Amino acid sequence: MNSLKILDNDSITAVKLLPRIIELTAQERRMIQDAAAHLQRKYGSYENRDFITHVHQLASYFLPERILHIAADFASDFSIHQYGALVFKGLMDIDQESIGNTPPNWQSADYSKFNIYGFACALIHGALPSKPVQYYSQRKGGGLMHAIIPDEKMRETQTGSGSSTDLYVHTEDAFLKHQADFLSFMYIRNEEQVPSTLYSIRSHGAIGENFRPLFERMYKIPKDANLETGMEEEEKLDAVLYGNYELPFMRFDAAEQLFNPSIKQTDDAHSHLTEFWEEARDLIYSGFTPQAGDVILVNNHLCAHGRSAFRAGVRNIDGVEHECQRRIMLRMMSKVSLMEMRAHTLTEDPFFVIEEHLGKNFENI
Numbered sequence: 001m002n003s004l005k006i007l008d009n010d011s012i013t014a015v016k017l018l019p020r021i022i023e024l025t026a027q028e029r030r031m032i033q034d035a036a037a038h039l040q041r042k043y044g045s046y047e048n049r050d051f052i053t054h055v056h057q058l059a060s061y062f063l064p065e066r067i068l069h070i071a072a073d074f075a076s077d078f079s080i081h082q083y084g085a086l087v088f089k090g091l092m093d094i095d096q097e098s099i100g101n102t103p104p105n106w107q108s109a110d111y112s113k114f115n116i117y118g119f120a121c122a123l124i125h126g127a128l129p130s131k132p133v134q135y136y137s138q139r140k141g142g143g144l145m146h147a148i149i150p151d152e153k154m155r156e157t158q159t160g161s162g163s164s165t166d167l168y169v170h171t172e173d174a175f176l177k178h179q180a181d182f183l184s185f186m187y188i189r190n191e192e193q194v195p196s197t198l199y200s201i202r203s204h205g206a207i208g209e210n211f212r213p214l215f216e217r218m219y220k221i222p223k224d225a226n227l228e229t230g231m232e233e234e235e236k237l238d239a240v241l242y243g244n245y246e247l248p249f250m251r252f253d254a255a256e257q258l259f260n261p262s263i264k265q266t267d268d269a270h271s272h273l274t275e276f277w278e279e280a281r282d283l284i285y286s287g288f289t290p291q292a293g294d295v296i297l298v299n300n301h302l303c304a305h306g307r308s309a310f311r312a313g314v315r316n317i318d319g320v321e322h323e324c325q326r327r328i329m330l331r332m333m334s335k336v337s338l339m340e341m342r343a344h345t346l347t348e349d350p351f352f353v354i355e356e357h358l359g360k361n362f363e364n365i
């Protein structure tokens with residue numbers, strides 16, 4: 001088991017788990033590259049519905065056996081040892097030249113350059129098995145994969161486009177009942193060498209009585225900084241922990257649930273959240289700095305993600321600042337079951353999620 005023991009007065013108070021890191025062999029990487037290239041020739045785009053519909057069979061056929069086993073174990077292991085994130089080091093070779101300069105923001109990204117990487121990411125989700133989906137609450141859908149690029153105009157925000165402030169750890173779309181089950185982050189470039197931040201609910205160990213109130217539906221779960229929250233939505237309440245009492249899942253967004261000045265939790269809710277955060281913040285892991293071609297795969301019910309503040313386009317080498325290409329990351333989200341969330345998907349497209357806030361759908365899409 002990957003873990004760090006945290007000592008407090010010579011006794012172990014919590015075990016800080018670490019995500020499992022899997023280094024791909026050159027042969028495994030070659031298999032995935034070849035599969036992605038082949039599938040691109042056959043299907044054209046990773047958005048092709050025939051590809052996505054068959055992604056589980058294609059993953060079984062094309063992915064290296066070791067990766068298939070790791071993915072399957074990851075998808076159904078909610079045990080005390082399961083961190084909820086895997087790091088695949090060197091999953092793909094990234095052709096930096098063909099990517100060219102980083103565009104100013106995600107809106108101006110040329111997705112044809114990321115097409116082959118979309119196939120590779122979809123296969124990883126397919127192996128779990130889980131199906132890539134898109135969320136109207138994120139970029140009005142915007143396709144099955146999103147480029148996350150620091151945007152100068154958004155640098156202060158708590159969004160993927162921000163950079164100059166820490167992005168607090170959060171589970172993705174904590175404000176949805178049908179949030180993604182799994183997320184993948186593929187790093188196209190990270191020349192600034194920004195460490196990724198992960199926080200697993202399992203790092204607390206088995207959850208004791210002191211956190212039992214977090215299972216109660218008494219917390220405001222506001223939408224994130226990308227979206228406006230209406231007055232009536234502020235009143236909707238839900239639980240932060242759910243599932244198994246000892247080894248729960250979580251719906252947690254520190255920035256929105258605890259530090260959003262326009263959201264007022266009740267005194268009770270606030271004090272439970274604060275107590276939880278006091279313990280959680282010491283369990284955040286920032287020890288891994290992704291390189292181009294690495295993929296972080298996250299179980300969005302077990303593990304939250306974030307990032308430290310950084311200066312986009314600046315790389316510090318031995319105290320000297322050098323200009324560099326700004327970071328590009330590709331995010332894909334997936335759901336294990338299309339049926340379970342059918343009340344929240346488009347009539348004509350069960351892969352398109354239209355939930356707006358805790359069970360309520362967007363209207364007039």
Ligand SMILES: [Fe+2]
Nearest residue numbers: 170171172305
């Ligand atoms: Fe996020």
